[in-house]
Amino acid sequence: MTDFRQQALDYHEYPTPGKISVELTTPAETSKDLALAYSPGVAEPVREIAQDPDNAYRYTAKGNMVAVISNGTAILGLGNLGPLASKPVMEGKALLFKRFAGLDSIDIEVSHRTTQDFINTVANIADTFGGINLEDIKAPECFEIEQALIERCNVPVFHDDQHGTAIVTAAGMLNALEIQGKKLADSRIVCLGAGAAAIACMELLIKCGAQREHIYMLDSKGVIHTRRDDLNEYKQLFANNTDKRTLKDVIDGADIFVGVSGPDLLSPEELKLMAPNPVIFACSNPDPEIKPEVAMAARDDLIMGTGRSDYPNQVNNVLCFPFMFRGALDVRATAINDEMKVAAVEAIRQLAKEEVPESVLKGAGEKSLTFGRDYIIPKPIDPRLCQRVARAVAEAAVKSGVAKIDMPDNYMMD
Numbered sequence: 425m426t427d428f429r430q431q432a433l434d435y436h437e438y439p440t441p442g443k444i445s446v447e448l449t450t451p452a453e454t455s456k457d458l459a460l461a462y463s464p465g466v467a468e469p470v471r472e473i474a475q476d477p478d479n480a481y482r483y484t485a486k487g488n489m490v491a492v493i494s495n496g497t498a499i500l501g502l503g504n505l506g507p508l509a510s511k512p513v514m515e516g517k518a519l520l521f522k523r524f525a526g527l528d529s530i531d532i533e534v535s536h537r538t539t540q541d542f543i544n545t546v547a548n549i550a551d552t553f554g555g556i557n558l559e560d561i562k563a564p565e566c567f568e569i570e571q572a573l574i575e576r577c578n579v580p581v582f583h584d585d586q587h588g589t590a591i592v593t594a595a596g597m598l599n600a601l602e603i604q605g606k607k608l609a610d611s612r613i614v615c616l617g618a619g620a621a622a623i624a625c626m627e628l629l630i631k632c633g634a635q636r637e638h639i640y641m642l643d644s645k646g647v648i649h650t651r652r653d654d655l656n657e658y659k660q661l662f663a664n665n666t667d668k669r670t671l672k673d674v675i676d677g678a679d680i681f682v683g684v685s686g687p688d689l690l691s692p693e694e695l696k697l698m699a700p701n702p703v704i705f706a707c708s709n710p711d712p713e714i715k716p717e718v719a720m721a722a723r724d725d726l727i728m729g730t731g732r733s734d735y736p737n738q739v740n741n742v743l744c745f746p747f748m749f750r751g752a753l754d755v756r757a758t759a760i761n762d763e764m765k766v767a768a769v770e771a772i773r774q775l776a777k778e779e780v781p782e783s784v785l786k787g788a789g790e791k792s793l794t795f796g797r798d799y800i801i802p803k804p805i806d807p808r809l810c811q812r813v814a815r816a817v818a819e820a821a822v823k824s825g826v827a828k829i830d831m832p833d834n835y836m837m838d
């Protein structure tokens with residue numbers, strides 16, 4: 425473990441501090457190059473953009489650039505550690521944007537006093553970018569922030585911890601339930617956590633067929649029920665009229681556990697109380713609500729997912745956000761709407777049912793991967809994810825009327 429800690433620190437320190445850098449895309453060697461790149465040549469695109477802002481997509485990097493913006497109030501499951509401490513995670517998201525979707529991305533960590541300050545800061549710089557990926561901003565402020573920015577910005581704004589997580593959770597859940605022989609509409613669901621990821625995951629599962637009254641949501645004070653007087657408006661939507669108060673009370677007989685809360689909060693004893701053939705997504709990072717080896721030792725009829733790369737079934741928003749933005753930017757979508765989200769769920773879901781290429785097996789260190797309890801969802805390194813998800817998202821954007829340009833010819837064809 426200490427060895428892994430040192431490896432992780434070395435990875436971030438060497439060969440140069442951090443994980444990203446900026447590269448030039450045009451020549452800048454000669455005086456002629458500089459005359460074109462800078463003064464006087466640069467004045468020409470300036471004039472073009474001043475006449476028509478859409479020319480920024482033609483003459484600048486805007487159309488392939490996403491800002492990853494955080495205030496560090498909910499860094500993974502590590503809590504509110506401040507903007508600067510969130511920088512490695514935000515650089516990590518930028519790395520994932522580039523590696524998986526070829527999108528350039530820059531991390532921006534914002535210090536602010538009020539929620540309105542944060543909103544103003546992001547709104548004032550948003551036009552620089554093709555899209556805004558909000559990251560690791562805690563609930564309930566994240567809901568107000570995202571809504572205000574969607575209204576104020578001309579480019580798509582997407583709070584990844586809400587919608588990226590929800591899309592991947594829904595895709596994995598529908599597949600896991602299919603394998604377990606259960607239906608979402610009939611399933612009893614326990615959601616541990618009532619923040620950004622939890623609220624969005626449950627809302628999307630409801631859109632996919634789950635019954636709101638079959639969901640028990642818990643926050644740090646226990647079950648969310650109608651007699652509590654400390655619930656914000658988002659939690660109130662999940663308040664149950666029930667006498668159950670603890671995780672142990674609600675997990676008894678449940679079919680599904682979704683953990684988006686913190687480490688080691690689900691005990692083997694509680695897990696044993698679940699209905700036969702349950703689905704457990706312990707998605708807290710870096711440490712899940714229950715470790716897979718502990719869960720598997722408690723019972724062998726479950727399907728288990730975590731947010732981590734080092735266990736099977738990685739239920740993590742990395743399977744969504746690079747491709748969501750790829751598709752949205754390529755048709756210049758002005759928003760990321762429900763149609764695009766549902767299209768992403770279906771595309772991720774279906775890919776898990778296809779044969780896995782040798783290169784993916786090799787990268788994942790697996791001999792074989794076939795749709796089943798240890799492979800409910802594609803591996804992030806699967807290059808088909810970009811093609812399938814970005815294409816599905818772009819098509820949905822065009823169809824639902826939020827795209828400013830048509831699908832490019834032969835877009836993301838195999």
Ligand SMILES: NC(=O)C1=CN([C@@H]2O[C@H](COP(=O)(O)OP(=O)(O)OC[C@H]3O[C@@H](n4cnc5c(N)ncnc54)[C@H](OP(=O)(O)O)[C@@H]3O)[C@@H](O)[C@H]2O)C=CC1
Nearest residue numbers: 498500501563618619620621643644684708709731740741
């Ligand atoms: N795998 C993935 O792709 C993703 C995983 N996550 C994980 O989900 C977790 C939450 O992230 P996010 O929603 O952004 O953060 P938020 O800060 O918005 O929400 C955290 C929630 O967890 C609840 N919580 C904290 N401790 C407990 C506890 N002991 N019992 C029950 N609930 C508890 C909080 O309760 P209260 O409201 O009372 O404060 C709050 O509702 C993190 O661990 C994060 O790593 C998030 C996004 C993606």
Ligand SMILES: CC(=O)C(=O)O
Nearest residue numbers: 500501585709740741
């Ligand atoms: C994966 C992620 O975004 C999180 O844990 O916050």
Ligand SMILES: [Mg+2]
Nearest residue numbers: 500559560585
């Ligand atoms: Mg996050």
